[in-house]
Amino acid sequence: MSTVHRRGAGHEPAVADAADGPATGGTYGGRAGETHGGPAVDPVGRRGDDAVGRLRDERGCVATALRLGWWMADAYHHAQTADLSTPQRRPGGPPVKLTNLTEMSGRRRLRMYLDGIDVALAQIAELTGTGSTAPSAAAVRAATPAEATAMAGAMTVAGATTVPPAGAAPAAGATMVAEVAALLLALDDLNVDVLRWAMATNPRVGLAYRLGRSLADTVRHGEAEQVPWRFAGRQHEISRWLDDLASVLPPYSAAVVRRSLRAWADAVTRARSGDPAEAGLDELARELRNQGDRWRNVLTGGLHPRDLLDEEDYAVVARNVIIRDRKLAVQAARGIFWPVLVPLLVVLFAVVGVSAAAAAGSPATRAAVALVGLGAGLTAVWRTVSGPALAVAGEVNRPLLEGELTVRMARRVDGPLADARAAARARRQGHPDQVPGGSKYVAGLSPADLP
Incomplete structure (x- = not known):
């Protein structure tokens, strides 16, 4: 059994992922010549012997592969921790307002991840134009627990008041566990197929897929005690991958993310040693996912770091x-x-x-x-x-x-790292309600200001 299967779902809490959907396009994710204003391209997005067009297509593949790796890691974590027993549609009539991303059921959220994976694979296959058949998430969809089995498993876990026939409830719970395990195995098989296909198509595309997956696992929501383990040498491997992909990533993105990653690793080391001038592990754990989303946006071209300068x-x-x-x-x-x-x-x-x-x-x-x-x-x-x-x-x-x-x-x-440090300073000064990053010209609330 692989390491990812042995790790199990107990090491990370079942918390909601970042409230954003799988990106199906972007600055570098579309067909060459459409998102960059270039000349017309052929049906597979290439421009013959034009070196600029080939580089643009490779950049699109790399950005899409990075998003693909990110969403593959999110899909596996979601299958480990989410409640797949809830039905796809809430009972009791229509909702008061349109359902938001964070309000989706676990089953619909998993379908969203799988849709994003299929879209990314189709984009990479179109941009590379090698003619090879891309992997598909069809086997994972087929391995998703059936809604009836999931509901029966939930009744077993929750201890339903209606007593089922003898031996039925334990059997339903065991079936649910077995189907979730089969789902995780199908996801891991899809991950191996995607990695094999991407490396054979273009080694840089495969490396970008590994980079996105590793970044997603690094910034995963979790307890404060897990943060030092995630930065225990992993940032060196990620930095090496960023160096290898610097020429096909958006300008400045590789160097900026590498420096930011080093700053986070240093902050985690100082926090673990008890440095009073550094944010605590709790504050760092709360802001880590926000930092990861910003890294992903910078590396995929959704956010140019130069736009943040004043x-x-x-x-x-x-x-x-x-x-x-x-x-x-x-x-x-x-x-x-x-x-x-x-x-x-x-x-x-x-x-x-x-x-x-x-x-x-x-x-x-x-x-x-x-x-x-x-x-x-x-x-x-x-x-x-x-x-x-x-x-x-x-x-x-x-x-x-x-x-x-x-x-x-x-x-x-x-x-996000600055926000974590500001929250730590506010906590140490006895103002836990102070908003991190607030204006220095606005005084904080005093007892006299309170009603």
Whole structure:
């Protein structure tokens, strides 16, 4: 039996997943040329020998595979922890308002996950255009416990007042357990089939599928004691996958998520050691899923981290780049002064001196000749040195600017981590009702303000 089966449902509580549905499109998830405004494409989304079109299709496959891995992990966790005994439609007439995502029954929620898996597989098969048949969730749908069996199992667990025939209730409960186990096995078989098919289609697509699945398991809702275990070395593997997929992920997304993941791992380590300046494991566990949803949106192109920056962030980036440019200019001047500038200046002064001495006329005329020669020589030296220096500075300044932008974007993406720290500070100061991230210009409630 695989590790995922041995783990069982008792290690994670039965809590609701994030209130969002499976993404069927997105910035990078659609057909090439439609979401990016490019030219028309053929029926499988390719543009012949166009390298840009192929890269765009690969990006779409990678983003879709990442979502596919995320939803596969959510589907397995939902099958482990959700109550599949409730009927698909509530008895007692229509609801007062339209049913929301979080109000779905466990069976409908599972169907939603399976629909998202089928849609993602169809999109990947269309974008790759290899002609191979993609896996299907039909076997998982067939293995879903029947509604009658689920209801009988629920009556057994709840201890229904109507006494069934002798031996019927235990048999119904055992049947329900067996059908749930069969459902989990079918999901794991589908996971293996998808992984095998994705790796054979494109190794990057398979790697993106593994990345989405691992991220979903890392940010799963759970107890505070489970948080250190999830960051026990897993972030290193995820960071390595992000490096491998950086060229086909949205701009800045891999570097930003990698830095944010490192910040969370450091925060978990400090919280576990009892650092009073860090948020506790309880606060981190509450915000971890929100952080995971933001990571997923950044990696799939739904959220560009640069959109989170404001004027203050750009001012900080400009200041830091100017400071670093000044330091680099000073170091470069020191490096080229003796081996380059000093010999050129010695030759220049020698030529100017000889020219002034050989010039005919009064001393004023000789001084004018010397000044003109000195100016022309300094101009030539500046042109000789400044051209390559400015070209090198431009090449060096670009990664410096991108590095500073990455730092600021990662801080903005780490909003849930900042909320966890704010909640911990409010708790330690005796204000548990203070809203994290509230305005610093608004005073908190005092006893006199209360009714």
